[in-house]
Amino acid sequence: MAERFDAVVVGAGPAGSMAALQLARAGRSVCLLERGPFPGSKNLYGGVVYARVLDGILPRWAEEAPLERFVTRRVTMVLTATQSLAVDFRSSAWGEAPYNGATALRPEFDAWLAAQAEAEGAVLVCSTTATGLLVDASGAVVGVRTDRPGGEIGAGVVVACDGVNALLAKEAGLAEAPDPSHYTLGVKQVLRLPEAEIERRFGLAPGEGADFEILGGTGEVPGGGFLYTNRDTLSVGVVLSLDGLSRSAVRPEEVLAGLTAHPAIAPLVDGGEVVEFGAHLIPEAGLEMMPRLAGDGILVAGDAAGMCLAAGIWLEGVNFAMASGSAAGEAAAEALVAGDTTRRGLAGYEARLSSGFVLADHRRLRHAPGLVLSERVQRRYPEMVCNLVEELFTVRNPAPKPGVVQMARRAARRSGVGLGDLLRDGWRAWRTFG
Amino acid sequence: MRPLVAVCWKAVELRAGVDPLTGEIRPDPRSLGVSPADEAALEWALRAAEGTGAAVRVVSAGGPEADGVLRQAAAAGAAELVRVAIEPGSPSCEVARALAPHVAGAGLVWCGDVSLDRGSGAVPAFLAAELGVAQALGLLEVDLGAGAGGFSGLRRLDGGRRERLRVEGPAVASCEGGTARLRRASLHLMLEARRAPVRIEAAPPPRRPAPHVVGRAPFRPRARVVPPPPGEHAADRVRALIGAEAPAGRARVVTLGPEEAAEAILEALAAWGELP
Structure with missing residues (x-):
């Protein structure tokens, strides 16, 4: 094996760059592999980044990161084909430090984050795809194979941040076959x-x-x-x-x-x-789709570990990726120092995630994706709510105004929602978010 | 002394956004690289060097941003990297004059036929003149043969004609991107190339003052060829084209200031379905 590092991180997205940064900061040699020509080049995300997770790691993120705008207005809309209902919230406090969230274009943001890892000593190798894992006779992961000639890299730990398809986690037997x-x-x-x-x-x-x-x-x-x-x-x-x-x-x-x-x-x-x-x-399935997070010689973080929170009112991903990558980097560095990179030696990763928001939020909101992605929440309730509001604000003089309960019943009936559905989903929502 | 094969590279942004209305170019420095033609030039140089045991030197004229691009050449197998610090936008003759001392003595100097940033393709010709050697420009095919230091090639001429050449060094050759694909760098060389030294050389002072741009016409996109209007006879097509048969009442006369008038025209065109 020609090349050897203490750790190899696959994927220079937010999770991978944070893992590489923490490993390099701990004094470990780390190779950060990126299949695109530069970090972020293959990324599509352009949304809100909640970067408070960087406060303790890159304290000047708000000044240095290529952020687009600090979000001060959050609008939650419900749409049908012809109607819309919006809850429009503004906070000028979000426009000042400590900021809440900022819009960012990931090609810029990822390139910046990877540059921070490089500045700490990580070796970034672009235009190089990890095509598989190297395993030893005991089945432990000992490196990755890349698509370059002579492209095997040996490592004490592989941190798989290779994105939503989680190819390395599947190869390591940590992830199940995907459920669409x-x-x-x-x-x-x-x-x-x-x-x-x-x-x-x-x-x-x-x-x-x-x-x-x-x-x-x-x-x-x-x-x-x-x-x-x-x-x-x-x-x-x-x-x-x-x-x-x-x-x-x-x-x-x-x-x-x-x-x-x-x-x-x-x-x-x-x-x-x-x-x-x-x-x-x-x-989007949260805990339900999460693979085992550690194996012998391997950790899984970011989208590869399903760490995206789709809980209706909370839609977050980049902060979960950065936090999981950071925890993976710290845990890998700790295991390398201890000389134990088995699954047991890497257990610090899951412990860190459990003690922070990453797994706590996923556990608390474990039923949210099922509820939020259900057909009623996605289609029937928006229609019902919009119909109800339209009824409420439509003046039908000379006819007198009907009672609100009567209007609500009519709106529910028009949208194909029964009282039983409302009670069931209301109870599920209370259990999930309450 | 080990024989030398030289390559001239130009670092350019491979992607840039262009505002369709103003023509303003939005650069993307992350996409800095070289054209497929420059990559092909390096590949031919590496193959030629393998046949003769020569060293490959890659020379680029430009700013410090070109260093990273030059190291890509080292990853592919180039032995020496030289950057000549030159003012951006220097004319081709001055670029060639700056490059010449650093490629002199090479059996062959390989270049891409044209750079991607609207290059004129003139640098290789100027370079051959500076060096006083033969030139073989616009190569569509290259055959290194037995690798004795020369090559055979098929060259593009005006009017679709072609010319087959046999070139013995020293010479300057420029090739198209389709002639060869640059080898994929090994992981080991990729990692080594990160530390490859780039020798920085100063460009000579300009021989004569460079022309100054004193005025610039606005960007004019090229005319698009659109399908002809329907109609069997020319007169029908002309009527369709000028809208003579359009429903009456479509035109209206308004008196507006320039900005409002422009808005009104755009609104009308949109209403008539003439805008996408």
């Missing part, structure tokens, strides 16, 4: 608009950003949408149930076109020049 219902398809376009025009349309001060999370608005396909303001672009997209998408036989770009043509969204995106268009799988 555990994944959604994110389809996004980036539209360019002048900076001042974005601020005018969204009612923002310079540097401030808006985050629109949308339930419904995806036609026949269960799903939701999003709209984020970047500095001089908008990220607008849909997140679609894979099962629903395949059943509907509708193309994902048609669903996105439907969203951008919606009367509530069209004025916001009107005239934007399309500068990017793409799609990516999102692991």
Whole structure:
């Protein structure tokens, strides 16, 4: 084996770069492999990054990271084909340190984060794909094979941050065969608009950003949408149930076109020049799809470990990736010092995740993905709520106003929602979020 | 002394956004690299060197950002890296003059036929003139044969004609990207190349003052060829083209300021379905 490092991290996304940074900071030799020509080059994400997890690791992140806008406006929308209902929250406190969240374009953000790992001493190798694991006679992982000539790299620990398909975790026997219902398809376009025009349309001060999370608005396909303001672009997209998408036989770009043509969204995106268009799988089933996080000589972090929180009101991923990568790096460094990189020696990884928000949030909200991704929540309830609000605010003089309960019953009936469904889902929601 | 084969590389941004309305170019420094033609040039140099035991020297004229690109050449197998520090935007003749001392003495100097940043492809010709050696430019095919230091090639000429050449060194050759694919660097060389030294050389002062741009016309995208309008006869097509048969009442006269007028025109075109 020609090359040898203390650790190899596969994938220079937020999880991988954080793992490499922590290993390098602990004085270990670490190789960070990235299959794209630069970190972030293959990434599609353009959303809100909740980077408070970096406070203790890269304290100057808010000044140094290539962030687009600090989010001060959070809008939660419910859409049907012709209606919309929005809860519009603003906080000027979010626009000041300590910031809450910021929009970012991942090609820039990932490149910056990987550069921090390199500055600590990690060796970044781009345009190189890890094609498989090297294992010893006992079955322990001892490195990776790459697609370059002479491309075997020996390592005490492999940290697999190779993304949603989790190919290395599967090869190591840590992940099950994928269940399509555990994944959604994110389809996004980036539209360019002048900076001042974005601020005018969204009612923002310079540097401030808006985050629109949308339930419904995806036609026949269960799903939701999003709209984020970047500095001089908008990220607008849909997140679609894979099962629903395949059943509907509708193309994902048609669903996105439907969203951008919606009367509530069209004025916001009107005239934007399309500068990017793409799609990516999102692991959304949380704890239910999470693989075993450690094996002999290997740790799994980020999307490869299903660490994306899709819990309706909370939609987070990059912070979970960064925190899991950081924990993996620390645990790997600790195991290398102890000279025990077996599964037992790497147990510090899961212990760190359990004591922090990563596994605590996933455990607490373990039923949320099932509830949020259900057909009723995705389609029936948006329709029901919009119908109810329309009833409430429609003046039908000279007819007198009906009672609110009567209106609610009528709205539920029109949307095909029974009282039993409401009670059941209400109880599930209480258990999940209460 | 070990024989030398030289390669001239130009580091360019492989991707750049262009605003379709203003023509403003939005650079993407992360995509800095070289053209497929430059990569092919290095591949031919490496193959030629393998046949003759020569060392491959890669020379680039540019700023410090080119160093990372030069190290990609080292990963592929180049032995020496030289960067000539030159003002960006220098004319081709000055670039060739800056490169010449560092490729002099090479049996063959390989170049890409044209760089990706709207290059004119003139540097190899100027370089041959500076060195006083033969030139074989715009090669579509290369055959190194027995590897005695020369090569045979098929060269593109004007009007679709071709010319087959036999070249013995010393010479400057420029090749198209399709002639060869640069070998994939081994992992070991990739890691070694991160530390490969780049020798920095100063460019000579310009021989004569470079022309200054004193004015620039706005960007004009090239005309698009669109399908002809329907109609069997020319007169029908002309009528369709000028909208003579459009429903009456479509035109309206308005008196507006320039900005409002532009808005009104765009609105009308959108309403008529003439805009995407």
